[in-house]
Amino acid sequence: MEDCLYYALSITFCLALSFLFSSLRPSTRKPIMPSLPPGPTILSPLGPLLLLAWTSFNIEPIIRAAQYWYGPVFTLYLLPSSPVIFITDRAVARRVLVQSGASFADRPPTNLATAIFNGNQRTITTGGYGPLWRVLRRNLTGRALHPSSLRRYAAARADAVSGLTAGIARQSRSEGVVVVQELLHHAIFHVFTRMCFGEGLGDGVVASVTSLQREFLSSVVGFQVLGACPPVTRLLFRRRWKQMLSLRRRQEELFIPLIRARRALRGAGGENLAAADCYVDTLLDLRIPEDGGGRNLTEGEMVNLCSEFLSGGPDSTATAMQWTMANLVARPEVQAKLRAEINGVVASSKGGRVDDMHLPEMPYLRAVVLEGLRRHPPGRFMLPHAAAEEGGATLDGFSVPRHTLLNFTLGGMAMDGAVWRDPERFRPERFLPGGEGEDVDLTGVKEIKMMPFGAGRRICPGIEVSLLHLEYFVANLVGAFEWREVPGEPVDFGERLELTMVMRRPLRAIVVPCH
Incomplete structure (x- = not known):
């Protein structure tokens, strides 16, 4: 009701x-x-x-x-x-984020709904610019998302791809048509859950984490209405309020035992256990500035940071992957060109499956992934910024008061016809040498066209892990199967808003094994 x-x-x-x-x-x-x-x-x-x-x-x-x-x-x-x-406008955005980055480096205050899940802005994506934020971000970029850490989880990625391709083949045999959305989410969450809580987790734990975080991601936008005049909205939307508190309680009930298990394992392992094998290990080691000194994180604060780690990364990656595969289904000539590149690289190595080491040798794969992100950015807006100084800041002659939310329309910029020729069309060649991107100012985009492994941390702490997973999974899906439209069912590119912009109708396709 x-x-x-x-x-x-x-x-x-x-x-x-x-x-x-x-x-x-x-x-x-x-x-x-x-x-x-x-x-x-x-x-x-x-x-x-x-x-x-x-x-x-x-x-x-x-x-x-x-x-x-x-x-x-x-x-x-x-x-x-x-x-x-x-x-x-991209030029204004560059002036704000790059040329005046220090002036707009803060985050605006969050409302009641968001504060419950971030401990009153004590996470990386919501925290104000200052000592705590710097410690948390440095820990994420320098330890959890360091290239050596990403390589450590190659086995997790391989396991996830094996499960994904087996699930696709099984569904194809039994139903004839594959609906890939749930399979993609499970595979991506499989990797991120192991990155967060370590190896040795059973399928039941991964399934529980996936289910809980997906419920959170699909509900969190609707929770924002509770932040407008809370005494009133908490009464008007009592069921949403109860659902929000229930989600937070269930996160603690699921994550805290996993955190304690890592603490116990590290205590028992002594010198034989690596200093940090997962994100939780880095949080257990971390000391944050507090009252002029330092202290360890509380379990509640670690739950907030684990939820953050398991929210934006897996969901945006799975969403971007489904959009990319949808475009490859709708554009078989692009898919065939990509498969030819994959086969040419993999054929010269042992094993017959795409590995991490193959990815730098596939420029067209990188172009396909970047074009998918341009055409269907999972987040249509950036994380909001705010003026860092107490007196606010100025922007093109206008005043930006302190704490005023400043947002950037990524989706609109990605479809700007002044930058991208024929922006509605899915055309990966625009990201290759000689594409139309070469005669316009695409500062920032050019930096990641052929970014070497490890360089992404200079641009964004999450871009390297996102590109790695997108390229790895897309290459294996295209290398293993030919993806075709269901007869009479053209791909539906309609959109629906959750935390990210998802396909209104999940991708349905016929798959044919390539080997």
């Missing part, structure tokens, strides 16, 4: 807030915050309704309309007291 009333109650609530703030409008016509970038007035009844769009469905059409009316930098109000500045 609550879900049936969700939209009606949300609209009523937002309109009530709009009329309340309208009744408090001052007599002067002077704008309340004239220094912000342009956008719909704070008193517009449409403003608060943006909260509903942000937490319930795709807000991108509204963003495109605002860009048309107000230009590449504009302000929208998710609530009368919550301005959000959007940046839709």
Whole structure:
């Protein structure tokens, strides 16, 4: 019943807030915050309704309309007291993130819903710029995602690919058509769960982690409405509130025993156990700055960081992989070209399966993966930024007050016709020498076209592991099977918003073994 009333109650609530703030409008016509970038007035009844769009469905059409009316930098109000500045132009984004990176290095405050899962902004993706954030990020990039650590989990990737290809073959034989979404998520979570909690986990543990985190990822966007006037929304959306608390409790019940098991194993292993074999091991070793000194992380803080590790990485990777495979199904000539490259590399080595060492020898594979990320970025917006200084910052003559959320439209930039020729088309050649990317300014993208293993940490702490897994799994899927459209069922490229932008209808395909 609550879900049936969700939209009606949300609209009523937002309109009530709009009329309340309208009744408090001052007599002067002077704008309340004239220094912000342009956008719909704070008193517009449409403003608060943006909260509903942000937490319930795709807000991108509204963003495109605002860009048309107000230009590449504009302000929208998710609530009368919550301005959000959007940046839709790549050149402006570069000025903010690179040239003025230190000025906009902070994160905005999170609301009630998000704070429950990040310990009041004590994770890497939500933490404010400062000593704690630097310690947590350095630990992730310098230890958990270091190239030596990624190589350590080659066996986990191989096991995951074996299970994935076996599951695809089994489903193909029994049903004739393969629906790959669940198989992809299980394979990716298999790798990330072992990276997080170590080797020796049973299939039941991996399945439990996968199920719990996928429930969290599919629900977390809807939880954001609870952050708007919590005393009211906690009553209006009681079931969502209870579900959110239940998810947090179940995360602790599942993760804490796994954390304690790693602590016990390290205590028993002594000198024979490597200093850090998984992400939890690095967290057990870590000391964070606190009250002028240092201390170890609490179990609750480690649960937050494990959930963060098991959220963005696996979900965005599985989502990007399904979009890439969907485009390869719809473009058989691209798939055939990629398979020819894979076969040419693998044929000269032993084993007949793609390994990590083969990936640098496959430039077209890298181009396919980058084109998939351009055409269907799993996250249509970057993690929000905020001004780092107490007095705020300036952006193209506008003021960005402290704590104001600053967002970047990755999806829109990826479809900018001024940068990408025929942006709707899936064409990997644009990322190869001689593609149209060579005659425009693609600073940043050029850096990762043929990035050597280990170089990705200079650009983004997660890009290296994402590219490694995307290339590894896509190469093995295309090398093992020919993927074809189901007769009479063209690939549906419709979208649906969860934490990432997923396929509205999971990919269905006919697969034919290549060997």
